[in-house]
Amino acid sequence: MGIQFEGEFTVPVSREQAYAMLSDPAKFAPLLPTYKSVEVKDARTADVTVAVGVGKIKGSAVITLTLQGEEPPQRAAYSGKGKVMGSAFDMATAFDLLPAEGGGTLVKWTGDLTMFGKLVALAGGLIRPLAKKDIERLVGAIQAALTPGGAARG
Amino acid sequence: MGWTGTSVRRKEDDRLVRGRGLFTDDELEPGMLHLHILRSPYAHARIVRIDTAAAEALPGVACVLTGREVAAQCEPFMQIGPPPCDKIRDLPMAVDKVVFQGEPVAVVAAATVALAEDAAQLIDVEYEMLEAVVEAEDALSDRSILHEAAGTNRTWQGVFEYGDVEGAFRDAASVVRIPRMKFHRFASTPLEPNACIAEWTRQGSVEFLCNNSFPGFAQQLLAPGLRLKADQLHIRTYDVGGSFGNKIWNYVYMALAALASKKAGGRRVKWTETRTEHLLGSGHGNERTYLDTEVALDRDGVITAVRSRHIDDCGAYTRYEPLGCVIWSQVLPATYKLRNMRIDFTQTVTNKCPVVPNRGYSRMQQLWFMERIVDICAHELGIPADEMRLKNYITQFPYETPNGCVYDSGNYPAMLAKGKELIGWDRWQREIAAGRKAGRLIGIGIGTTLDSGTNNFGQARIVNPFLPFSGNSEVCTMRLDIEGAVVVCLGTTPSGQGHETSASQVVADVLGIDPSMVYVRPGFDTAWNTFVGHSGTYASQFAVTGLSAVHGAAQKLKAEMRRLAAFMLEAAEEDLEFGTGAQGPEVRVKGTDKAINYWYMANLVNNNNAMLDESLGDVTLNVRHVYRPPFKVPDTERKFGNLTLTYAAQLHIAVVEVSRETCRPQVLAYAAVDDCGTLINPQIAHGQVHGATSHGIGAALMECLDYDETGNLLTATFSDYCPITALNIPDIAWGNIETPSPFSYNGAKGMGEGGGAPLHTMSAAIQDALHGAGVIVTGSHHSAPRLFEILQQPNRDEAVSVERRGGKQGRR
Numbered sequence: 001m002g003i004q005f006e007g008e009f010t011v012p013v014s015r016e017q018a019y020a021m022l023s024d025p026a027k028f029a030p031l032l033p034t035y036k037s038v039e040v041k042d043a044r045t046a047d048v049t050v051a052v053g054v055g056k057i058k059g060s061a062v063i064t065l066t067l068q069g070e071e072p073p074q075r076a077a078y079s080g081k082g083k084v085m086g087s088a089f090d091m092a093t094a095f096d097l098l099p100a101e102g103g104g105t106l107v108k109w110t111g112d113l114t115m116f117g118k119l120v121a122l123a124g125g126l127i128r129p130l131a132k133k134d135i136e137r138l139v140g141a142i143q144a145a146l147t148p149g150g151a152a153r154g
Numbered sequence: 155m156g157w158t159g160t161s162v163r164r165k166e167d168d169r170l171v172r173g174r175g176l177f178t179d180d181e182l183e184p185g186m187l188h189l190h191i192l193r194s195p196y197a198h199a200r201i202v203r204i205d206t207a208a209a210e211a212l213p214g215v216a217c218v219l220t221g222r223e224v225a226a227q228c229e230p231f232m233q234i235g236p237p238p239c240d241k242i243r244d245l246p247m248a249v250d251k252v253v254f255q256g257e258p259v260a261v262v263a264a265a266t267v268a269l270a271e272d273a274a275q276l277i278d279v280e281y282e283m284l285e286a287v288v289e290a291e292d293a294l295s296d297r298s299i300l301h302e303a304a305g306t307n308r309t310w311q312g313v314f315e316y317g318d319v320e321g322a323f324r325d326a327a328s329v330v331r332i333p334r335m336k337f338h339r340f341a342s343t344p345l346e347p348n349a350c351i352a353e354w355t356r357q358g359s360v361e362f363l364c365n366n367s368f369p370g371f372a373q374q375l376l377a378p379g380l381r382l383k384a385d386q387l388h389i390r391t392y393d394v395g396g397s398f399g400n401k402i403w404n405y406v407y408m409a410l411a412a413l414a415s416k417k418a419g420g421r422r423v424k425w426t427e428t429r430t431e432h433l434l435g436s437g438h439g440n441e442r443t444y445l446d447t448e449v450a451l452d453r454d455g456v457i458t459a460v461r462s463r464h465i466d467d468c469g470a471y472t473r474y475e476p477l478g479c480v481i482w483s484q485v486l487p488a489t490y491k492l493r494n495m496r497i498d499f500t501q502t503v504t505n506k507c508p509v510v511p512n513r514g515y516s517r518m519q520q521l522w523f524m525e526r527i528v529d530i531c532a533h534e535l536g537i538p539a540d541e542m543r544l545k546n547y548i549t550q551f552p553y554e555t556p557n558g559c560v561y562d563s564g565n566y567p568a569m570l571a572k573g574k575e576l577i578g579w580d581r582w583q584r585e586i587a588a589g590r591k592a593g594r595l596i597g598i599g600i601g602t603t604l605d606s607g608t609n610n611f612g613q614a615r616i617v618n619p620f621l622p623f624s625g626n627s628e629v630c631t632m633r634l635d636i637e638g639a640v641v642v643c644l645g646t647t648p649s650g651q652g653h654e655t656s657a658s659q660v661v662a663d664v665l666g667i668d669p670s671m672v673y674v675r676p677g678f679d680t681a682w683n684t685f686v687g688h689s690g691t692y693a694s695q696f697a698v699t700g701l702s703a704v705h706g707a708a709q710k711l712k713a714e715m716r717r718l719a720a721f722m723l724e725a726a727e728e729d730l731e732f733g734t735g736a737q738g739p740e741v742r743v744k745g746t747d748k749a750i751n752y753w754y755m756a757n758l759v760n761n762n763n764a765m766l767d768e769s770l771g772d773v774t775l776n777v778r779h780v781y782r783p784p785f786k787v788p789d790t791e792r793k794f795g796n797l798t799l800t801y802a803a804q805l806h807i808a809v810v811e812v813s814r815e816t817c818r819p820q821v822l823a824y825a826a827v828d829d830c831g832t833l834i835n836p837q838i839a840h841g842q843v844h845g846a847t848s849h850g851i852g853a854a855l856m857e858c859l860d861y862d863e864t865g866n867l868l869t870a871t872f873s874d875y876c877p878i879t880a881l882n883i884p885d886i887a888w889g890n891i892e893t894p895s896p897f898s899y900n901g902a903k904g905m906g907e908g909g910g911a912p913l914h915t916m917s918a919a920i921q922d923a924l925h926g927a928g929v930i931v932t933g934s935h936h937s938a939p940r941l942f943e944i945l946q947q948p949n950r951d952e953a954v955s956v957e958r959r960g961g962k963q964g965r966r
Contacts, residue, residue, distance in 0.1 A: 001862050088195045088281065114864060116283075117195025117255065121430060121870030124862075 001120045003128055005111040005135050011146035012104045015073045015097045018146055022076035022095050025065055031141040033134040036060060044068075052084050055123065059085045073097060087117030107142070111135055157659040158900060161837035162669050164652045166393075166676070175393035176676075178349035178365050179426045186351075187216050187263040189414055189425035190270035191407075192277050193435060194252035194259050197288070197505035197865020198298065199281035201250055204260060208276035214265040215273045216418040219410070221249035221259060227413060231379050231406070235476045236618040238304035244471050246379075246409040252281070253300045254470035254507050255865050256435030263414040263423050286505040286865035290443055290467035293502040300470060300503050309468065310476035310501040310617055314483055314793050316556035317494030322459030325965040326450035329957040330531045337522055338935040339441040339467070339506070339859040342513045342849055343877050344649070346395025347427035348404040348436055352411035354420050359386040360412045364404070367397035367647045368690030369678055372405035379409055392677040394649035398849070399511035399692055400437050401649070403473050433870045437510030438859050440478050441467040442519040449527050450494075452964020455537045456545050459494035460527060466501040466519075469508035476501050478509070478516035480616045484606040484797045485517045485909075486557050488524035489566050490546040493556050493966070505865040511692060513849055514605075518910025521603045522934055525914035529599070533925050534956045539600050539918065540570060540579070547602075552896065558794040559606075561801045562831075562903065563893040566602055569805035569827045573600070576825035576887040577807045586809070586922075595812040595927065596822070599918025600805065603911040605830070607694030607904020608799035610785040616793050625785045626799075628699035630707040631684040632661070633776035634715065636760045638738070638753030640665065642674040642707070643682040645689035646700045651906060652838040653696060657704045659834060660900075664708035666732040667739040686780060694904035697834060698800055699781055702899055706779035714773045715741055718758065719750050721767055783897075800895045800903035802830040804911040806847065810919035817942040819855055819920060821884040826911070828890045832901030839905060840888055846908025847886055852878025854916035858935045876937075930954050 011018055021027050025046035029038040034051040041047065044067040052061045061084035069077040077094035092112045100106040113131055120127065169175050206218040224247040231246075233239040243249075247258045260277050264270035285298040293300075293307040300307055323329065350364035360382065366372045369389045377384040394401070407425060415423040427436060443465045450459040468475040479501050486495060514521075532542035547566040554560050574580075582598055589596040612624035629645040640661060646653055654676060658669035665672075678685070688699075712732065719741035720727045731744050735751070742749035758765060759775050766773075788795025809823040828843045856876040860868045869875040894901025913934050920941070921931040928948030933940065 001866050001868070002864065083195075086193070086195060086275070090283070116197070116864060116866055118430070118870075120862075120866040120868065121434065124866070124868045124874070 001115045003113045008108045010100045015105045018105045019073035033137040087119035089115045157662045164655045187423045188267040188270050190262050190274045191258045192260040192274040193256045197255045197286040198284040202280040205278040209273040212273045214269045216263045219261045221247040225249045239472050241303040242301045246406045288861045290465045290502050293504045307502045310479045313498050315496040319494045319496045322494040323450045327453035327962040327964040328451050330449040331955045332447040335444040335932040337442040337519045340853045340857045341438045342398035344396030347432040349426040350408045351424045352415045353422045354416035362389045365394040367401040370687045370689035390679045391647050397649040398513040430870050438507050439512030440509045457492045461496040463498045469506045471508040476617050480613045481516040482520035485604045489602045491548045514907045514910040529918045560796050562895040562897045564803050572889050573805045573807045573825050573827045595923045597919045597922025598809045601911045601914030602805045603909030605802040605907045605909045606798040608698045609693045612787040613797040615790050619790045624787045627686045627688050627782045628703045629684050630703035631778045632707040632711050634756045638756040640672045643684040645685045647678045647691045656834050660704045661708045694907045697902040697904045698898045702781035710777040802903040802905040806911040806915040808915045808919045818938040824884045825887040830905035831895040831903035842906040848883045850912025854913045
């Protein structure tokens, strides 16, 4: 089951500042929705534990997040792999950073989530709206983190 | 023939309705281990690494098995197909690579079911994902190959051509072209999922209690697979909650339970499948695509020729396949008299659950195809559906089809007349016309179909000439036991069909006693010596093979009893008669009160034999009879021969309305007419018709095994798969006619699969309802979402074309 998302938003910081935050797994990981903990492996890789659940099916998943294909300061990109409750998922996300008219940075983002296994079988119809909700929360968290005075998480 | 044709109450029900049946999962004992199977979440992936340490360390876990251990102790299962199928390494567990979602990658045997499941969660498997192919036509491109050693996904291809196809098209008055049709994937989902208990004994044999429905075949695969002799496998079944063919290949899981028992030091290991596992990894029905279909007709609307390309999707392993590549040809022309046909048939593997023989196996796909052709031609040529059928039905029997099958008996026009009467055809014609004027999407459809019973396994040689299979057989052993009771053992594996009752009726008729005096042992047991390679319950054959074996054994027992009674009563054998007297069942001298009862005879042979004459030395009152239908090996070059013995027929008519608001199809009326020759037990036959009809309606309107593009099964729970329930089954008006088969001793024809009649009928009724909206029904699944899609984009322009040739008459 593949789900693709894309969108854009503007933040009132420079591309360099945005890139610095988005390309650091230790800073990026806590922005993930239902974030529980992060174990940074190296400058490019981190194991992030997040809570997952659909209805009464609840558990946690470990996502191995790898910074991949980045182009400072205009592109930060991650690939991720995880397992949860007899299921597996692959994800890829990229942030293209462009100067925004009137200052700040325009962040164009794409997300690609592919799920396999029991979770899709048991709750396939629910995953798409839940994923959409989580993506919206992630985007909101990134915006907040890149806005001076915005609420920080983690 | 006093009991045949009587609705004797089912003997099995006494225990089943009281909750005293014994299904495999009912068997429990202290120390028994429970097996959980860890299954692949991926449809196609390499297994990079498996770490089982954490699972093995969990207290209560007896053992964990991975593919590598299984491969070290097993031989790949025999493949039926010719090359490249022989290159497919079919083991009960994935070793280096998974090829469908749900394929086993490890098993855990533990003290409880929950513990085994928890431990399986601790097994760490690293996969490298590969491209999945889920559509048959994509698979044939070989862009991503499932079984690399085979070098291709194509598992079989052959052309079935009969008559003068080119000539018939050249002379046709009209040609109807249908570029694409599709028969969807579903299964019959028996009430009791697969289950088995295995014990690898200290003597090196394996004891199985299971619900496999074709143990004669399972034993031939399992024994070499487990590196044992066939006699080292003791296979038993008892009560089985439905099979519909789906349980034929649970031998794969029986192997896993056996190997787990072996590793656990011989402890009994039980595995009971969950519903999701069943949907994911147990076996689906064949999915088939029909391409480039062309139909030649004469100027009267008689079909003179059909040519088409069929692609069958058998899922990830061939296993029982590619038998489906020939079994459909048992019903090549369906119920129609056309003589010219060319079908180019190809089968491919895909990254989906392997297929199994599913109720109506492979034939219903062909019957649906033919019924769609008939209906589409009727609609496009403006011929009423009933008239179209009457123009084309076979009417003379026995009838040899173009490929050499012999339809034993039938009367399809009479069935149509009866069906029309049952449903109220004329009244519905008026109501439909009025409804359409009011804007309702309402239609009536006919499905005529065949339930071919008693396979000639020689047809397997058409797909692989080197297979050592042909004919068919079934066994019955029968004895007068030490107390004088008639004890019958069957080689079949009843799963709700009432074999104990029907067999009792046959024995009672032979011996002139009451069926209640006959004890038919429940289940199947290799230890009874009541089995051959063909033994089991499948292919609508019990009424012929099973009951012929019972009848033969009863005749043998009767002959021995007659000799014994003649000696003891000092009478000529021809002066004796069988019946029931004051002391129970007996043999007596006609017109006298001289009689000997069954107890006395049994005691003579078993306890008191010094009283017997030497000439009776061969009388044991313990007989075995093997019934063999009169088959020949088919001509494999021409793909010609009699592939099955009897042809029960079904004719269904339905009135269906599709809601304009919700697109939900609603059955407004349903009639089912059945002809299975002489009825043995009308109540049981009626129940079978009701079950098959319900299954078919469910498959047509609700049930679909849907995969996404990466090979995820999206309908792996009953919430999504939506099996039919009592709440969705419409009232069914049932009727039957009897055209006795000349090929069975009792005139009966095997039945129970129903030929998928409701699928054909629903497609026809929905076609009739939606034709005015520009829709041609080219699929077999008619759920509300699919009907919504098709109503959004009426397809008539691209789904069918008609070429009319003025002046041509057509040649039949």
